[in-house]
Amino acid sequence: MRLSGIRYIYEARLGSKAVLAQECFALLGIAVGVALLFASQVSSASLTRAVTQLNSQLIGNAQVQLMARGPEGMNAGLLQKAMRVPGVEIALPVLERQVNVIGPSGERSVDLIGIEPHAMRAGGVLLRRFSARQLSAQRAIALPAPLAQEIGAGALVAIKLQVGAKLEETLVGATLQASEIDELVHSPVALASLSYAQRLTGMPEKVSRIFVRYDPSRASEARAGLARLAAAAHANLVPGTFDSRLFAVAVSPESKSEQLFSGISALVGFMFALNAMLITVPSRRKLIADVRPHGATRWMTVQILLFDALVLGVLACGLGLVLGDVLSLAVFHSSPGYLAFAFPVGNSRIITWQSVALAAGAGMAAAIVGVLWPLHEIIGRPLQARSAFAHKRARSATQLGAGVLCLSFTTFTLFADTRIAVIGNVTLLLALVFLLPLLFDRLLSLFEWLSQALDGIGSALAITELRTPQTRVRSLAIAATAAVAVFGVVEFQGTQSDLNRGLDTSARQLDANADVWVIPRGRSSLQTTVAFEPQGRAHTLAALTGVGRVSAYRGSFFDWGARRLWVIAPPSSVQRPIPRSELLSGRMQLATARLRRGGWAVLSKALAEERHLHVGQTFTLPAPDPQTLRVAGLTTNLGWPPGAIILNAADYARGWPSGEPSAYMLDVEPGVSPAMVADLARRALAGTGLTAETAAQRARRHYALAAAGLARLTQIRILVLIASILAIVGAMAAMIWQRRGLISSMKCHGFREAVLWRWLLCESAVLLAAGSFIGAVFGLYAQLLGSHFLATVTGFPIVFSVEGVAAISSFALVTAIAVTMIAIPGYLAVRVPPRTVRPAY
Numbered sequence: 061m062r063l064s065g066i067r068y069i070y071e072a073r074l075g076s077k078a079v080l081a082q083e084c085f086a087l088l089g090i091a092v093g094v095a096l097l098f099a100s101q102v103s104s105a106s107l108t109r110a111v112t113q114l115n116s117q118l119i120g121n122a123q124v125q126l127m128a129r130g131p132e133g134m135n136a137g138l139l140q141k142a143m144r145v146p147g148v149e150i151a152l153p154v155l156e157r158q159v160n161v162i163g164p165s166g167e168r169s170v171d172l173i174g175i176e177p178h179a180m181r182a183g184g185v186l187l188r189r190f191s192a193r194q195l196s197a198q199r200a201i202a203l204p205a206p207l208a209q210e211i212g213a214g215a216l217v218a219i220k221l222q223v224g225a226k227l228e229e230t231l232v233g234a235t236l237q238a239s240e241i242d243e244l245v246h247s248p249v250a251l252a253s254l255s256y257a258q259r260l261t262g263m264p265e266k267v268s269r270i271f272v273r274y275d276p277s278r279a280s281e282a283r284a285g286l287a288r289l290a291a292a293a294h295a296n297l298v299p300g301t302f303d304s305r306l307f308a309v310a311v312s313p314e315s316k317s318e319q320l321f322s323g324i325s326a327l328v329g330f331m332f333a334l335n336a337m338l339i340t341v342p343s344r345r346k347l348i349a350d351v352r353p354h355g356a357t358r359w360m361t362v363q364i365l366l367f368d369a370l371v372l373g374v375l376a377c378g379l380g381l382v383l384g385d386v387l388s389l390a391v392f393h394s395s396p397g398y399l400a401f402a403f404p405v406g407n408s409r410i411i412t413w414q415s416v417a418l419a420a421g422a423g424m425a426a427a428i429v430g431v432l433w434p435l436h437e438i439i440g441r442p443l444q445a446r447s448a449f450a451h452k453r454a455r456s457a458t459q460l461g462a463g464v465l466c467l468s469f470t471t472f473t474l475f476a477d478t479r480i481a482v483i484g485n486v487t488l489l490l491a492l493v494f495l496l497p498l499l500f501d502r503l504l505s506l507f508e509w510l511s512q513a514l515d516g517i518g519s520a521l522a523i524t525e526l527r528t529p530q531t532r533v534r535s536l537a538i539a540a541t542a543a544v545a546v547f548g549v550v551e552f553q554g555t556q557s558d559l560n561r562g563l564d565t566s567a568r569q570l571d572a573n574a575d576v577w578v579i580p581r582g583r584s585s586l587q588t589t590v591a592f593e594p595q596g597r598a599h600t601l602a603a604l605t606g607v608g609r610v611s612a613y614r615g616s617f618f619d620w621g622a623r624r625l626w627v628i629a630p631p632s633s634v635q636r637p638i639p640r641s642e643l644l645s646g647r648m649q650l651a652t653a654r655l656r657r658g659g660w661a662v663l664s665k666a667l668a669e670e671r672h673l674h675v676g677q678t679f680t681l682p683a684p685d686p687q688t689l690r691v692a693g694l695t696t697n698l699g700w701p702p703g704a705i706i707l708n709a710a711d712y713a714r715g716w717p718s719g720e721p722s723a724y725m726l727d728v729e730p731g732v733s734p735a736m737v738a739d740l741a742r743r744a745l746a747g748t749g750l751t752a753e754t755a756a757q758r759a760r761r762h763y764a765l766a767a768a769g770l771a772r773l774t775q776i777r778i779l780v781l782i783a784s785i786l787a788i789v790g791a792m793a794a795m796i797w798q799r800r801g802l803i804s805s806m807k808c809h810g811f812r813e814a815v816l817w818r819w820l821l822c823e824s825a826v827l828l829a830a831g832s833f834i835g836a837v838f839g840l841y842a843q844l845l846g847s848h849f850l851a852t853v854t855g856f857p858i859v860f861s862v863e864g865v866a867a868i869s870s871f872a873l874v875t876a877i878a879v880t881m882i883a884i885p886g887y888l889a890v891r892v893p894p895r896t897v898r899p900a901y
Contacts, residue, residue, distance in 0.1 A: 174257025
């Protein structure tokens with residue numbers, strides 16, 4: 061069939077206002093699904109780019125690096141020794157330290173990077189984008205322009221740099237634009253010359269890492285020499301891109317959880333798009349019935365429909381990508397702040413071709429499937445009457461069998477291997493789709509029984525119309541849209557609540573070990589990994605009124621293999637050094653006693669499994685001074701994705717020679733208010749970089765941080781809710797528009813506008829309530845699957861529960877909002893003038 065003929069039929073069909081309106085609603089439905097899918101994919105693709113870009117632009121073509129094992133760094137004399145290794149061509153020293161920059165109108169935790177200006181040409185792209193003069197000033201630092209603006213600073217503006225407990229005055233020598241450092245302009249970094257960074261941090265003659273480039277033809281000789289040098293200096297020899305690998309492991313739990321929820325969002329988006337197309341099935345059934353008697357073959361009919369799908373799909377995908385980009389800018393705009401404690405995580409937004417292709421492909425697939433749907437009814441037996449009862453019975457049996465099979469597989473994944481939760485969610489959603497017609501019929505029968513008791517004309521008309529065979533596909537599509545929407549919202553909200561409670565419980569149990577905490581200022585103090593010089597502050601704090609005991613708490617981040625671990629070293633006097641709800645293996649009383657005695661450590665389960673360690677087994681901890689310890693117990697990751705290690709404070713002091721505390725823990729005397737002691741401590745520490753907070757205040761900060769870490773899941777849930785309401789309203793509006801001819805005919809038979817309006821509202825409410833109820837039930841099951849997936853794969857502490865309140869609220873919210881929004885289109889529809897000719901479905 062010629063393209064001109066296909067186009068003629070398409071244009072003639074769009075000449076009908078009713079068909080044009082249906083196509084517009086279908087286009088909107090597909091666009092909403094594409095937007096949801098695209099925005100969720102962009103969120104998961106953007107997270108790792110900041111660290112990867114910083115690492116690649118900093119190292120240039122360096123193959124390996126010598127890396128210090130602790131925040132104390134390593135002797136800068138190692139640089140000359142590295143240069144003398146046979147085969148080494150260039151060695152680039154770098155000093156890194158987590159600091160707090162304090163400007164006139166704000167403060168921000170950043171990664172201070174000290175670089176040797178004269179070696180910039182040997183480094184990566186980052187170091188070649190601006191002149192050495194910008195770094196060579198001995199008393200100035202360079203900041204990315206957005207960060208400088210955030211703290212109210214600019215070029216030649218004086219700011220303060222907090223390093224541990226010290227406050228240092230410095231000058232912003234340059235603000236770096238995107239033209240100079242590309243996407244790194246969104247990363248929380250500060251650049252300075254190596255010598256100035258060493259002076260600011262109080263680390264003279266120290267470096268954190270040395271990037272090395274060697275002659276490839278002498279690779280074996282160079283690597284062997286560097287390995288001997290690293291072993292003698294108690295440093296690590298790792299690949300040049302090692303930071304990218306570390307961050308990939310750290311972000312893996314977040315990525316896996318986002319992959320799960322993005323995958324579910326993709327399914328939800330595809331179902332929205334498909335259901336939007338299924339609403340137009342009656343009009344396309346009529347189109348096929350019109351063209352077949354006029355000589356259109358099966359292939360011609362398919363061509364006509366495929367042209368329809370192509371036009372609709374392309375327009376909808378284009379609109380959906382634009383809408384998804386807007387949603388991505390408006391909703392997915394934050395990065396997980398908890399990872400910024402150990403990595404320079406930015407908030408850049410990355411759009412990959414895979415995200416575009418996946419969203420557009422799903423939209424086109426929905427358009428094609430929806431357009432071709434009537435073929436299975438008409439092409440197979442064109443224009444022939446069928447045995448409706450036998451066909452319906454066979455179809456119901458098939459749907460029931462397929463639904464039970466899918467539900468059984470989901471149950472299998474829950475008990476056998478929750479790591480394939482994405483597949484389990486797919487089969488659970490398919491079970492919902494297969495079983496929805498049967499469940500919908502049962503709920504419709506229940507409503508019919510209730511309507512008989514109420515004896516309402518509107519409800520009777522609604523039942524009659526919902527049972528009409530010609531509109532069954534359309535009705536089920538709308539019910540499925542509501543079901544899928546509530547399914548996604550309930551699963552997201554329930555799983556997030558379980559995770560949030562688990563993280564909150566873990567943090568509160570760690571915080572409860574002291575009545576008052578004395579810590580460095582800034583957000584990084586929540587992890588208590590920033591060490592500071594004591595300078596006799598313990599005696600000052602012990603002399604405060606109401607203080608019973610002052611204990612030094614130690615902690616830091618530590619790289620072991622591909623994991624940047626959180627090392628926790630509370631004093632032996634702590635009552636519960638191990639959070640009681642987080643111990644997975646070992647006996648709490650015995651593990652606590654062993655930890656206090658020394659020579660024992662508690663490891664995260666994921667770390668122990670990676671190292672093939674079990675309770676009671678001996679291992680060597682590769683600290684700056686390696687320690688031989690035994691495993692006292694296994695825990696969750698305590699909310700830090702790569703994992704955690706709990707040590708005795710004395711063991712930590714032996715492994716990390718500086719022995720500097722990262723916090724002071726104050727126990728108040730009986731009857732004394734912790735808030736009063738915290739206030740006295742803040743006054744005593746005025747003018748320093750330290751502050752004080754009660755355990756309750758600290759718990760609230762931890763809760764806020766956990767909420768920020770889960771912000772992406774909240775954003776996805778809100779996006780699904782918004783998209784679902786838009787999709788439902790669009791579908792219902794399309795259905796109401798299609799009823800205008802029927803309404804005109806019914807008005808000729810004496811039906812009043814008020815009765816017809818109640819009929820439309822009643823029918824809409826039944827469709828949405830039935831679909832939402834079914835979606836809520838399946839969503840609770842999906843929550844159970846999702847929570848077990850996160851506990852198994854991510855190692856996060858999770859408190860399992862059944863979010864009945866979330867299910868009920870989502871069910872009520874989606875139904876109420878959608879019915880309210882379609883009340884106006886329904887009212888406008890019933891005001892059409894009476895007409896005696898009733899158009900076909």
